[in-house]
Each structure stands twice: as structure tokens, then as C-alpha cells.
Amino acid sequence: MKTFLLGLALIAAPAAAQMQGMAMPAPACTAPVIVPGFEGWGKGAPTPQLKLGATSSLVLAPAEAVKFSPPLNRAPQPGQRGGVYGITLDKPGSYRFALSEGAWLDVINGKGERMPSAAHMHGPACSGIAKIVDYQLDGGVYVVQFSGTMAPKIQVMLIGG
Incomplete structure (x- = not known):
């Protein structure tokens, strides 16, 4: 019996070693995860258009066709997309952006400065949110x-304010 178990361990060891570097598949989502503050997500x-407290569906254009001002800190790669949208905030506070896609997010104030x-x-x-970014804004x-x-x-x- 010991020989049999030792044999199984020797057979399984190379397969286990090979799998260590492999990424595991994402878990199947059986129920959406709700992120506090983003209960209205989706x-x-x-x-x-960008609107405080609501999910916005924003169209992105090929990056080379978008006028970023100030210019991006990083050159767009072929096939990347982007967009520029405005928002007016009534009061200073802590604001959080949730994004459905991995993307760079720059918030520019009225003086043209990146915040x-x-x-x-x-x-x-399982939340549908790929990224959350916080800002302190006036x-x-x-x-x-x-x-x-x-x-x-x-x-x-x-969200925020």
C-alpha cells in the first residue's frame, strides 16, 4: 500500500509543479457583489454623460482622435480608446469613481491641473466594477x-460630496 501511495505522489508531483505558475480561472459568479456606496451600480x-450618483455609459473614441488637455502622461498604444467628459460638483468632498473597465482616469480642475x-x-x-479611484475635490x-x-x-x- 505504501508503494502504491508513493507511486501516486511521484506521478502527481510534476503536474502539481506545472500548475503552480498557472493562473486560476475566475470564480463563477452566482450573485453580484454589492460595493458599499455603489448600490445603484448598473x-x-x-x-x-457623467452624472453624480448614477451609472453613466460613456462612449470612447480611438485615442488618437481624442483631444486630451492637458495631454496624457503616457502615449496611447495602438487600438486604445479614450474620452473626455465634464462634471460640475456642487460642494467639496471625497468623491469615488467606479469604472467597469481597467482604464486611466484623470480629473482636471478649472485651472487645467491634474488632480x-x-x-x-x-x-x-463579481461586482462588475474593475477599478475604484478616490479624489478629494472642491x-x-x-x-x-x-x-x-x-x-x-x-x-x-x-459618488460622494
């Missing part, structure tokens, strides 16, 4: 630039 009719992000993280599996008009993605559309939700 609910209701998406808006075609630093306060934090960023991946969205949890009230006023902002330009939000999306870049570095291959997706023709991006779902975005902005």
Missing part, C-alpha cells in the same frame, strides 16, 4: 479624461 437607465488621486483599488470579483467644474483601454464604452459611477 441599475436604472444609464446616462450618456491627484487619494486612493485607488480593484473592484471585487466644488466646481471638472474635466474627466478616460484613456488606456480597448473598450468602446465604459460604465462609470461617481
Whole structure:
């Protein structure tokens, strides 16, 4: 019996060693994960413009056709897409952007300055959110630039204030 078990272990060891470097498939989602603050993610009719508290479905164009101002810190790669959208915030506060796709997000103030992000993280599996980025922003008009993605559309939700 010991010889049989030793034989099985020797046969299985190379296969186990080969699998260590392999990525495991994503878990099957049986129920959506709700991210606190983003309970409205994907609910209701998406808006075609960036809107506080609602899911927005934004169209992205080939990056070379988008006028980013200020220019991007990184050159777009072939096939990447982007878009520029505006938002007016009524009051200062902590704002969070949830994105359905991995993408670069730049928030530009009225002086044309990039605002630093306060934090960023991946969205949890099965949430539909790929990335969450936090900003401390004053009230006023902002330009939000999306870049570095291959997706023709991006779902975005902005919360906070």
C-alpha cells in the first residue's frame, strides 16, 4: 500500500509543479457583489454623460482622435480608446469613481491641473466594477479624461460630496 501511495505522489508531483505558475480561472459568479456606496451600480437607465450618483455609459473614441488637455502622461498604444467628459460638483468632498473597465482616469480642475488621486483599488470579483479611484475635490467644474483601454464604452459611477 505504501508503494502504491508513493507511486501516486511521484506521478502527481510534476503536474502539481506545472500548475503552480498557472493562473486560476475566475470564480463563477452566482450573485453580484454589492460595493458599499455603489448600490445603484448598473441599475436604472444609464446616462450618456457623467452624472453624480448614477451609472453613466460613456462612449470612447480611438485615442488618437481624442483631444486630451492637458495631454496624457503616457502615449496611447495602438487600438486604445479614450474620452473626455465634464462634471460640475456642487460642494467639496471625497468623491469615488467606479469604472467597469481597467482604464486611466484623470480629473482636471478649472485651472487645467491634474488632480491627484487619494486612493485607488480593484473592484471585487463579481461586482462588475474593475477599478475604484478616490479624489478629494472642491466644488466646481471638472474635466474627466478616460484613456488606456480597448473598450468602446465604459460604465462609470461617481459618488460622494
